[in-house]
Amino acid sequence: MLLKELLNNIEVIKVKGNIDIEISDVHFDSRLIKKDNLFICIDGFKTTGHLYVRDAINRGATAIITEKEIETDDVTVIQVEDSRKVMALIANRFYEEPTKQLPVIGITGTNGKTSITYMVKSILEFHGKNVGLIGTISNWIGDIEREAVRTTPEALDLQKIFAEMIKKEIDTCIMEVSSHALELGRVEGCTYIIGVFTNLTPDHLDFHSNMDNYRNAKKKLFYKTTLCNIINVDDFHGKIIADEIKKLRVPLLTFGIKEKANIYATNINVDIKGVHFDIHTPVGTRSIYVKIPGIFTVYNIMPAIVICYILGLSLDEICTGLNGMKGIPGRFEIIEEIKDFAVIVDYAHTPDALENILQSAKEFAKNRIITVFGCGGDRDITKRSVMGEISGRLSDYSVITSDNPRTEDPLKIIEMIEAGIKKVTDKYKVVEDRKSAIEYAMKIAKNNDIIIIAGKGHEVTQTIGKDVLPFDDRKVAIEIARKEGLI
Secondary structure: OEHHHHOOOOOOOEEEOOOOOEOOEEEOOHHHOOOOEEEEOOEOOOOEHHHHHHHHHHHOEEEEEEOOOOOOOOOEEEEOOOHHHHHHHHHHHHOOOHHHOOOEEEEEOOOOHHHHHHHHHHHHHHOOOOEEEEOOOEEEEOOEEEEOOOOOOOHHHHHHHHHHHHHOOOOEEEEEOOHHHHHHOOOOOOOEEEEEEOOOOOOOHHHHOOHHHHHHHHHHHHHOEEEEEEEEOOOHHHHHHHHHHOOOOOOEEEEEOOOOOOEEEEEEEEEOOEEEEEEEEOOEEEEEEEOOOOHHHHHHHHHHHHHHHHOOOOHHHHHHHHHOOOOOOOOOEEOOOOOOOEEEEEOOOOHHHHHHHHHHHHHHOOOOEEEEEOOOOOOOOOHHHHHHHHHHHHOOEEEEOOOOOEOOOHHHHHHHHHHHHOOOOOOEEEOOOHHHHHHHHHHHOOOOOEEEEEOOOOOOEEEEOOEEEEOOHHHHHHHHHHHOOOO
């Protein structure tokens, strides 16, 4: 594609050089640049693409997009105000606006995004649909799994995935849309047929500064939809968003348990094997059973059902699909091999998520709840003491440990968690090493206890300093169970 075509209707500050040149590919990583490529300089959290301009030119770049002036006569240089947003628009154009051909559903919110995407994928695939998924655990193009680097890929990677889905004749793509992606412009140029809001609780405040900014980032999704918006009005911030977008031409559907909503649930019964409830919709009522226990599961199933109905399945077909649904990796995942007590692995790494899983466990616990958890380093520090207090209040015993400390001192993180737990209890122990912490919890567990290992869920690595080491909570628990003669 010609560079001038990629730049059509894009606001530029200055152009130096010829734009009537062919561009064979576009990259923001100079290591991927080849002959006749366009290199886009973007600022990251740790470095900036502007440092790699010469490397890109040496590798064959014929054009550079930058926010800064660059002194070179070797290539065409286009200076713009915001190279990230320009990258998204160019990516969309380079891959021929794939979301105008591919039906895409966007899920945003603090918690529940992954679960909803997997539920919808499972139901649609049960009925023979060819489904794409973009999210935290993995990216799926039909039955092909790709590693997910971040919840929502960078714009170039995202549009390339959409284009691949079209080639593979994917019927529908369901994706998690993070607040970072919305705020940083990764999804500029994308069109969504359906947008879903799950909830908003304190997280990523190191980036957004406050909850209003966080909500306003999420809200951007609902101005990119064409068919329907679906909002949880039991959530305080969901109510605000619903009130603001109800005047849009795109129809709004609400869901909840406590507040008046278009879709709501009653007769909820939770046990360790799953959750039963009745769902009420404008087109009928059905009894639902899903093998993922917890009230949060009800909140995830409601929008999943609405999405599938909008996509053309009947309520009966949806219920049949739910019955065949398997568990979601790292989401209230019970380790079936261990029988003397329950061991549950969950991704809960925010205050709200931790509170939800502990409240759910209390509903069916026959004995103690022992919680093993920590907080990630180089991330929002405000939630650490809050999570400590939640675990202290809702667990019978807590084991505070390390969880991806990254470049922070893990003991400093643990001290912040302790500040919260000390407010409510002294029934806890600090075990910095995560494997040792899990082992300690399993050694003190008795019959009918529930151990919840929270924070990492599906993750299979532990980041300590700059080292990324293999670590899978589920595999570690099974290894310890074998050593202790539990399986």
